[in-house]
Amino acid sequence: MEPNELVQSGLLELYALGQLEGAALDVVQLAITQYPEVARELEQIEETLFLLAKTQAIAPPLTAKPLLMARLDFRERVRGGEVLEPVPLLSPKTKIEDFEKWLVRKDLDAPEGFGAMFLKIIGHDREKTTGLLWLRYGAPDETHTDEFEHFLILEGTCDITVGTEIHSFQPGDYFAIPLHINHNVRVTSSTPCKAVLQRVLVQPTR
Secondary structure (H helix, E strand, O other): OOHHHHHHHOHHHHHHOOOOOHHHHHHHHHHHHHOHHHHHHHHHHHHHHHHHHHHHOOOOOOOHHHHHHHHHHHHHHHHOOOOOOOOOOOOOOOOHHHHHHHHOOHHHOOOOOOOOEEEEEEEEOOOEEEEEEEEOOEEEEEOOOOEEEEEEEEEOOEEEEEOOEEEEEOOOOEEEEOOOOOEEEEEOOOOOEEEEEEEEEOOOOO
């Protein structure tokens, strides 16, 4: 296949998208090495696709990276032999002292200079995931449909807005986020707000 014919065929676009195989793939790979004009055309196609993807990209939630890093950290700790203690279910009767065994651990502290959010998972099972959460400024809007979110404030203060209602919290306060209602968190103290965060899966009805 001649270079001009190849450029007009649409095979370079399919190659850039990783959708070529078999004989067609062999033809394009050979042409790229033999004809500089084909290689240049492919570079332009790849740059155009990159710019298109960039303009159409959806920014991930601000919480995505901290949550991912917390899961990876927890997995590595478990693989390293950490013995997990049973984590109590948060409720209005829960006290800060109930989590003392985790709060005294230096390896579960947030590093100095962490970003807007930091999380250390301390327990995970089929029912719930529990972690120590630090918020420097707050947490963006979100709505839960399949898990209840519970907070026990440990340090600092914050406002949690649920729908149109604003709830203010200080150390020792407990709060449960209702399902299907938009909510966000705003830190109101001069220092980060630290809390126990627990997400409990909604049990299917029979």
